[in-house]
Amino acid sequence: MELYVVQFLTGLANAASLFLVASGLSLIFGVTRIVNFAHGAFYMMGAYIAYSLTIRWQTPLGFWAALVVASMAVAIIGVVIEIVLLRRIYHAPELLQLLATFGITLIAEDAVRLLWGPEDLVGPRAPGLSGAVSILGNAMPVYDFVLIFLGPLVFGLIWLMLHRTRWGLLVRAATQDREMVNALGVNQKWLFTGVFALGVFLAAFGGGLQIPRDAVTHFMDLSVITEVFVVVVIGGLGSIGGAFLAAIIVSQLNAFGILIMPGISLVLMFAVMAIVLVLRPWGLLGKQIVRSRNAAPPEGGAWKPLSTTGRISSAIAVLMAILLPFVLGDYGIGVAAEVMIAIIFAMSLQFLMSVGGLDSFGHAANLGLGAYGAALCVQYFNMPMELALFVGPLIAAAFAIVAGWFCVRLSNIYFAMLTLAYAQILWSIVFQWVDLTGGDNGIVGVWPSAWASSPQAYYWLTVACAASVVGALRYLTFSPFGYSLRALRDSPMRSATIGIHKRHVQHAAFVISAFFAGLAGVLFAFQKGSIFPDAIGISTSVDGLIMVLLGGFNTISGSVVGAVVYKVASIWLMSNTDFPRLILGVVIVLLVVVFPQGIVGTSRQLFERWQIRRRQSKPFVGTAVKNGGAA
Incomplete structure (x- = not known):
């Protein structure tokens, strides 16, 4: 029984940082409808910057100041990314937005390797919180109790911000109906920027909190993003309360799964996610997503059977492929x-x-x-x-x-x-x-x-x-x-x-x-x-x-x-190259901006526009002139 109590408390401590990251992702998706794959990268950057600051500020106040400063620095990076890149693709298909944020993830992975090196970094213990207390005869780190307290505290602050401020009212309204908020004269661009900054801050703060518990690595972004997606889906896309509840559920599944069913411990949280999606797709506390009224219908112009030229081109391509060896x-x-x-x-x-x-x-x-x-x-x-x-x-x-x-x-x-x-x-x-x-x-x-x-x-x-x-x-x-x-x-x-x-x-x-x-x-x-x-x-x-x-x-x-x-x-x-992800990420982001319909789709679109301009530039020849008669 004593071991179960400790596992339960450990699960609650893990839920705190997981909730911080998941709440940020849920906020961003609820308002902007972007499936932000780069959210794990912001979590990773927060951990790296906080590591650099905490090894210099070796005091209790300095430790927490380092986490806040690191989170603010990453939030500023997030604002720049949102203004420069994401604003251009808010009306693009959701999958194109996913592609752009994945490019950011690739850039971030190699950027931290370039700045901090490829080795894992072990951060310092939180000053004044490095000891342990005995719980029913088992040692429990003091820092875990701080996290257990911090999770509900942050949840309460976010709830107050969303329910007791005008900005929070606008955020909740945008979650329900973005077009109506825009019709009321609210500047959606800066509302989205503010939400994105808050979401990134929470992710970076969650990454910084992990320094005393885990090593800082350039793989931690992908390791956390999967769990975060699970939490957000179980709790409900756009629901902060749902993210809090789901973070506790997932963390307890991980804690007790390893203890009771180690052979299938990794399966449990994904099985719960699948069950929730089948029975209640919008999550435990979420609401059904309202699709945008301005969503563009699928383009059908590109769907054409192969012409004679297309068949010849395909045959030449296959022949060239055969001759490659x-x-x-x-x-x-x-x-x-x-x-x-x-x-x-x-x-x-x-x-x-x-x-x-x-x-x-x-x-x-x-x-x-x-x-x-x-x-x-x-x-x-x-x-x-x-x-x-x-x-x-x-x-x-x-x-x-x-x-x-x-x-x-x-x-x-x-x-x-x-x-x-x-x-x-x-x-x-x-x-x-x-x-x-x-x-x-x-x-x-x-x-x-x-x-x-x-x-x-x-x-x-x-x-x-x-x-x-x-x-x-x-x-x-x-x-x-x-x-x-x-x-x-x-x-x-x-x-x-x-x-x-x-x-x-x-x-x-x-x-x-x-x-x-x-x-x-x-x-x-x-x-x-x-x-x-x-x-x-x-x-x-x-x-x-x-x-x-x-x-x-x-x-x-x-x-x-x-x-x-x-x-x-x-x-x-x-x-x-030594940093292939950095270069590939830059290329992907550029392609998303330059070729929003993809390489083939955008090229075909540009070619069709060129044909239209060419036809329009030709002088109109009237029927009478063409036949040689008088008007």
């Missing part, structure tokens, strides 16, 4: 094979998102299921590669039949978050089921058959698979099934009136997308000769989103271009 060395061929696998993965996600209108944050689950399914079949049943190429995707599709039944009942951000929960549950199982999957040691020795063992032969296999997948998905896009999907995406109510069953059609699309993503996973496993849990991680899902959005959200060929550009750029930067 004759001009590249083994390393270049290996990179080209990775690009082909990335094309398959991106196309499978593009079909789900662009055609089906279903934004998935957990598409890596399907890639990982295909890869692990094939690897386990090879390891335990000595299955040949040829058979595994079919079995792996079928395993991914089989899991998608079950998961998709729940997922397609939701839409918009709720669907995206449930797919994230699905992927994280699978990642947790793979990571902790060591006897079957090898845990973080992975599965090794997954090699292709003899005929495909050379780099050239395996590359040609990936080219054949990529060309087949692109052709199949393009055919499906312009089939009656594809038109039904796009009808549901553009106008669900009208589609229902003509007899299109929303759940059935979208469920089928979910399974088809999973099948092709599973194929990408099988090819990935055989190329690498192994598979590890990070293939199912959130970073892999984000990679897929980046490839789709970089190429162009509303184009068929955009995913191909996006996959080639992103994969080649990331591999080249990783091999030739």
Whole structure:
């Protein structure tokens, strides 16, 4: 019993810093509707700056002053980012905003490595709070009791600010109806800036609070952002009270999960997140999100079957891909094979998102299921590669039949978050089921058959698979099934009136997308000769989103271009620069600003505008003049 009490108190202490970060993210999303993936980066920057200040200000007052000053410094950085970048894309699709904030995360990761070095930093203990007290015979750090007190205190201050000030009234009103607030003459830009600054301050303060408890690392942003998303979803997007309650729930699950059920401790919080999304998508204390009245309808101009020129161009592209091994060395061929696998993965996600209108944050689950399914079949049943190429995707599709039944009942951000929960549950199982999957040691020795063992032969296999997948998905896009999907995406109510069953059609699309993503996973496993849990991680899902959005959200060929550009750029930067994430992040942010419709989408838009200006510049020739007669 004594140990349970200590675990409970430890969970409450962990909930304090988790609540601070989650409340900031919830505020930002509630008002601006931005899924701020960079929130973990602000948490990390707060920890690093606070570390530098606390080692200089070695007094009790200096420690807390260092946390406040560090948080204010990060808040100023956040304000600059909001004014310079995010204001430009507030009316852009939510996924484009996610891409921009992910670019900020990449920049921040390498920036802290550049300024503080790659080593983990161990901060000083909080002056005057470094001792421990005995709780039922077990030692409990004094600092943990400070955190337990600090969590409710900050919650109370935020509640007072939101309910007893005019600014808080405007924030709550903007959470419910941004257009009405704007119609009342409120300057939305500065309201958004203020909310963003407060959210960033809370995240940075939460990072600073962790210095006496954990090492400061440049990986802490990604480690915290997943838990924060879970807290925000369980509590309710935009609900501060919900974030407080969910932070306690998640922290207690982590504390007691390790103690009581260590084998599935990582699964628990994602399972709770999935259950909440299925039963109450808007969270325990949240409210349903009101979509913007000014949301632009999906653009349909780019959806055209291939013309004769397009077919010829596609054939030339495939021929050039086939001939690549004759001009590249083994390393270049290996990179080209990775690009082909990335094309398959991106196309499978593009079909789900662009055609089906279903934004998935957990598409890596399907890639990982295909890869692990094939690897386990090879390891335990000595299955040949040829058979595994079919079995792996079928395993991914089989899991998608079950998961998709729940997922397609939701839409918009709720669907995206449930797919994230699905992927994280699978990642947790793979990571902790060591006897079957090898845990973080992975599965090794997954090699292709003899005929495909050379780099050239395996590359040609990936080219054949990529060309087949692109052709199949393009055919499906312009089939009656594809038109039904796009009808549901553009106008669900009208589609229902003509007899299109929303759940059935979208469920089928979910399974088809999973099948092709599973194929990408099988090819990935055989190329690498192994598979590890990070293939199912959130970073892999984000990679897929980046490839789709970089190429162009509303184009068929955009995913191909996006996959080639992103994969080649990331591999080249990783091999030739010391700070690849910094450069890649800058490139992503610039592409978001310069190519808001993606590389292909924006290029096509500019080309169409050029054609219109060219036609308008031609002199008008009247009919009478053309016929040589008098007017």
